[in-house]
Amino acid sequence: MSTGQNDNEIISLVLRGDQQAYATLVNRYQNYVFTLSLRFTKNREDAEEVSQDIFIKAYKALADFKGNSKFSTWLYTIVNNTCITFLRKKKLDTHSLDKEGVFEVADSQDSGFRANLVEQKSKVAMVNHAINMLSPDDAEIITLFYKSEQSLEEIAQILGLETNTAKVRLHRARTRLKEKMEKHFSEEVRDIYP
Amino acid sequence: MNENYKNTPLGAGGIEERLWSYIDGTSDAGERTVIDRLLQENAEWKAKYHELLEVNSLLQSSELEEPSMRFTKNVMEEIAKVHIAPATKTYINKNIIRGIAFFFITLIVAFLVYGFGQIDWTAKGDTNMPVDLSKVDYSKIFNNTYVNAFMMINVVLGLFLLDRYLANKRKEFQNEA
Incomplete structure (x- = not known):
């Protein structure tokens, strides 16, 4: 990913009227935004729609980006708020997803995925699948920390939490991920958790 | 402080939490020194450390999902129909906020002055109260x-x-x- 300074230069261009320059930002962050949205929606079509909405919201509010934080941190704050609104609209809160829906869906997909996993022999695919089994809150914080290049302070800012709370939440998310991997992929992780 | 770390319970949760902080680089220098020593001397800590390091490595290698090929084009088509909103600070005038605050403060002060003005401070009652509440004409105020x-x-x-x-x-x- 490019540095914050380059992002700021692009934002200046967009604010001066060069609308096409925004495409660079969309290209740069679309995978990050889409992955985070997918952690909430658990559905590619919805994730694509939500991601599109996020980039449009960010564009409209671009004049409010002060440059005090990284553009990505500001953008992920919009991702978090938009995804929470999406879940509320769908009458599904993150906690009910945590306990019921996601796990049931994930469990039912497990056998199909396992066959695919045998073909791929890929631990990376296994981790991705295990992350998808987590609640949106847990999957989001893991994605922000490991894939979106955000520090704990920035994650706390995005989620509207204290840094220590974000740290505890990340720790709990990793513990739950570990439990998921042990439960659903015991053979694959045997060399990790002997 | 270092010795305190050594005396804390070494349950699996405690070990993991401290090791994750160590791996993330968020533990302080004192804690790092203690954990460095524990990793050299204690087999349980060493095994757990390698286990978490492997999970950490797996998490770092996890992949990002990709939207459809047309994603950027779709966004740019939608953006062509909208405009960037003016920055919030340009349409929220601080003078208006200050004016509203001044208005309410003035109202409160005026209310207090009016209220205290109704009190006869020289009046003396049986209870030595400066005001006889039964004689206050509330209708003058609340009408x-x-x-x-x-x-x-x-x-x-x-x-x-x-x-x-x-x-x-x-x-x-x-x-x-």
């Missing part, structure tokens, strides 16, 4: 339209603040849950 409007505004503001307070409490509760 006034402006005073009633002022009270109404305060009630609405009070309800608004209560709503904000309860919303924040609910948010905190959800975060903790």
Whole structure:
């Protein structure tokens, strides 16, 4: 990913009227935004729609980006708020997803995925699948920390939490991920958790 | 401090939490020194460290999902129909906010002055109270339209603040849950 300074230069261009320059930002962050949205929606079509909405919201509010934080941190704050609104609209809160829906869906997909996993022999695919089994809150914080290049302070800012709370939440998310991997992929992780 | 770390319970949760902080680089220098020593001397810590290091490596290698090929084009087509909104600070004039604050402060001060003006400070009663509450003519105060409007505004503001307070409490509760 490019540095914050380059992002700021692009934002200046967009604010001066060069609308096409925004495409660079969309290209740069679309995978990050889409992955985070997918952690909430658990559905590619919805994730694509939500991601599109996020980039449009960010564009409209671009004049409010002060440059005090990284553009990505500001953008992920919009991702978090938009995804929470999406879940509320769908009458599904993150906690009910945590306990019921996601796990049931994930469990039912497990056998199909396992066959695919045998073909791929890929631990990376296994981790991705295990992350998808987590609640949106847990999957989001893991994605922000490991894939979106955000520090704990920035994650706390995005989620509207204290840094220590974000740290505890990340720790709990990793513990739950570990439990998921042990439960659903015991053979694959045997060399990790002997 | 270092010795305290050594004396803390070495349950699996405690070990993991401290090792994750160590791996993330968020533990302080004292804690790092203690963990460095524990990793050299204690087989349980060493095994758990390698286990978490492997999980950490797997998490770092996890992949990002990709949207459809047309994603950027779709976004740019939608963006062509909208405009960037002016920055919030350009349409929220601080002078207006200050003016509103001045208006309410003036109203409160005027209300207090008027209220205290009704009190006969020289009057003496059996209870040595400076004012005989039974003789205060409330109708003079509360029949006034402006005073009633002022009270109404305060009630609405009070309800608004209560709503904000309860919303924040609910948010905190959800975060903790």
